[in-house]
């Protein structure tokens with residue numbers, strides 16, 4: 001029985017001593033649980049790319065004279081699928097293998113299921129793309145670099161109403177079985193109500209839906225002038241296309257579910273003109289964003305710099321920088337993995353980071369503080385096969401990490 005207890009201790013990597021940075025086994029491992037299969041792989045592709053660019057960036061960092069050696073980091077990627085069970089399995093596997101911290105999972109719906117596991121085991125999580133309300137509040141080990149819907153979603157509604165102040169009739173669509181969608185639509189609808197607009201039609205769909213004829217027909221009976229969509233990329237792309245095919249000509253605002261260039265092949269030319277708020281602009285002219293864009297051009301010349309890629313880069317960057325600061329302060333000496341995880345979480349939350357998203361930091365409970373946001377409009381090429389998010393407005397949020405208001409719209 002004593003043997004069992006010893007086995008139990010050995011099985012928990014948290015009790016293992018952290019080796020010295022320059023020891024042969026001195027590398028610590030960051031785990032990534034990203035959707036590589038299922039519909040959310042449209043985001044996962046962007047995320048895998050963003051993390052690999054960040055690893056290139058980190059690999060080119062050199063120890064400054066007089067500094068202790070950098071702490072080498074490994075990265076271990078696990079498919080988080082597009083559902084809760086696969087994300088949970090990925091978290092469990094990587095935590096058992098002794099990762100220092102985790103990036104992921106892709107969807108808020110998955111995070112509400114998987115993050116409590118990391119929280120219980122004391123493993124820091126940086127969410128690269130969870131926008132639903134309440135993610136960092138899952139616990140002290142959970143943070144995010146993805147701005148929550150409440151700061152982003154109102155911007156695209158404001159832009160639509162600025163373009164056409166006569167809009168009165170708004171139809172809303174959302175997936176009722178997805179945490180991102182229900183959270184975002186609540187913000188969209190609150191923003192509309194604050195403008196005195198009560199939706200003339202609210203259509204609740206399912207995450208797995210791809211055929212929207214029935215809800216579209218119902219919504220179009222109310223003759224909307226604006227359609228507001230909180231649905232993930234595959235469903236949302238199909239919905240936009242079917243809306244246009246069924247004759248809707250008015251404005252369309254979409255949410256974070258469609259914030260990837262991977263929507264273009266789905267909605268093709270029908271996506272042209274849709275408005276979307278974004279937490280990243282490729283046009284941000286800072287050294288780190290130029291590096292991000294150059295690395296992307298070097299590795300994947302056919303991919304455009306996008307929000308979800310930049311956020312995944314940022315998630316890795318934030319962990320890398322926090323680890324190196326901790327290393328320099330001696331915080332990784334004479335500690336076990338469990339203590340290192342805790343110290344890393346504190347270090348991470350205390351830091352300020354100059355990222356492709358702009359300057360960011362965290363609130364004490366792990367919520368992102370970011371200063372710059374954008375509204376883009378999708379512009380499809382004439383063939384309808386590829387397109388771009390064209391920047392139409394830039395907004396500074398007062399109290400954001402970047403400080404005060406930024407230059408006005410272009």
Ligand code: 1QQ
Nearest residue numbers: 107108129130131180257
């Ligand atoms: C979330 C999201 C996704 C739809 C985009 C990755 O924002 O699940 O929170």
